[in-house]
Amino acid sequence: MNQPLLSIQGLSVDYVTNQDVFRAVDKVDLDIADNEIVGLAGESGCGKSTLAYSVLNLHRPPAFITQGQIRYRDTSVLDLPTASLDRFRWNEVGMVFQSAMNSLNPVVRIDRQFLDVLHAHTDLTREAALARAEDMMRLVDIPVSRLRDYPHQCSGGMRQRIVMAICLALEPRLIIMDEPTTALDVVVQREILQQIHELKQRLGFSVLFITHDLALMLQFCDRIGIMRQGRILEMGSRDDILHRPQNAYTCQLLDAIPGRHLFGRTWQWNQTEEAAL
Numbered sequence: 479m480n481q482p483l484l485s486i487q488g489l490s491v492d493y494v495t496n497q498d499v500f501r502a503v504d505k506v507d508l509d510i511a512d513n514e515i516v517g518l519a520g521e522s523g524c525g526k527s528t529l530a531y532s533v534l535n536l537h538r539p540p541a542f543i544t545q546g547q548i549r550y551r552d553t554s555v556l557d558l559p560t561a562s563l564d565r566f567r568w569n570e571v572g573m574v575f576q577s578a579m580n581s582l583n584p585v586v587r588i589d590r591q592f593l594d595v596l597h598a599h600t601d602l603t604r605e606a607a608l609a610r611a612e613d614m615m616r617l618v619d620i621p622v623s624r625l626r627d628y629p630h631q632c633s634g635g636m637r638q639r640i641v642m643a644i645c646l647a648l649e650p651r652l653i654i655m656d657e658p659t660t661a662l663d664v665v666v667q668r669e670i671l672q673q674i675h676e677l678k679q680r681l682g683f684s685v686l687f688i689t690h691d692l693a694l695m696l697q698f699c700d701r702i703g704i705m706r707q708g709r710i711l712e713m714g715s716r717d718d719i720l721h722r723p724q725n726a727y728t729c730q731l732l733d734a735i736p737g738r739h740l741f742g743r744t745w746q747w748n749q750t751e752e753a754a755l
């Protein structure tokens with residue numbers, strides 16, 4: 479890999495409560511290259527969101543980063559002064575978090591919400607910002623006329639796309655998505671992910687995509703990390719994870735995917751399954 483866009487090295491995050499210290503992220507290494515979609519899969523509570531928040535230095539007590547480094551190009555994220563952090567979080571790295579569709583303000587028209595974000599984080603004039611908002615709506619395949627609507631007039635899938643459009647309007651190099659589509663039905667989920675994929679080809683950005691849905695990840699990500707109890711057990715290309723898993727836990731997760739033979743081949747460790755097909 480050339481110099482990665484983001485490089486996490488030996489990162490540990492502890493939740494410190496009363497006498498208790500709980501290590502939620504345990505010496506994690508993770509690189510993300512330019513234009514790469516990296517997935518993190520693992521059961522609930524394994525530390526995915528904690529990791530995502532700390533990448534942006536957004537973790538708050540009782541969470542503490544106790545060791546490790548996060549580099550974004552040549553910048554050490556954990557050493558960024560507060561003033562630069564805001565720019566980093568919006569202009570360099572965008573975030574779409576769990577049930578982001580509810581993060582739109584319900585009583586503010588969508589165009590206003592675009593304008594507020596663009597005004598706060600760019601030097602665009604009002605006209606240029608509106609033009610950018612229209613471009614972004616087209617990009618995510620929503621009629622520009624919807625800009626005059628309130629969020630409640632849009633479906634959940636549409637709202638989710640709009641949140642993504644607002645995030646993309648700042649042209650971040652990396653987008654962190656933590657269960658961005660979990661609240662949506664499966665068809666809409668896949669549509670949106672397909673769209674992110676296409677947008678990535680056109681605009682060029684990297685994605686850190688977090689979900690417990692390994693099946694979804696196998697369709698969508700270039701590389702996948704399997705996480706358990708704060709550690710990344712195994713990291714590999716989509717093909718490696720699907721066909722050459724190295725870890726028994728990865729096998730368990732793959733085994734739990736319904737209709738997994740639809741992926742084309744069964745994976746090698748499962749001899750009985752192969753025999754059955």
Ligand SMILES: Nc1ncnc2c1ncn2[C@@H]1O[C@H](COP(=O)(O)OP(=O)(O)OP(=O)(O)O)[C@@H](O)[C@H]1O
Pocket residue numbers: 493494495500502520521522523524525526527528529540541690
């Ligand atoms: N404020 C907190 N205080 C103490 N422990 C916490 C706190 N927040 C999270 N944890 C613990 O840290 C661990 C990691 O939580 P995290 O939310 O990162 O997991 P996750 O992989 O994102 O799970 P999910 O898939 O359910 O979103 C969990 O075991 C959780 O109980």
Ligand code: NI
Pocket residue numbers: 526527528656
């Ligand atoms: Ni989470």
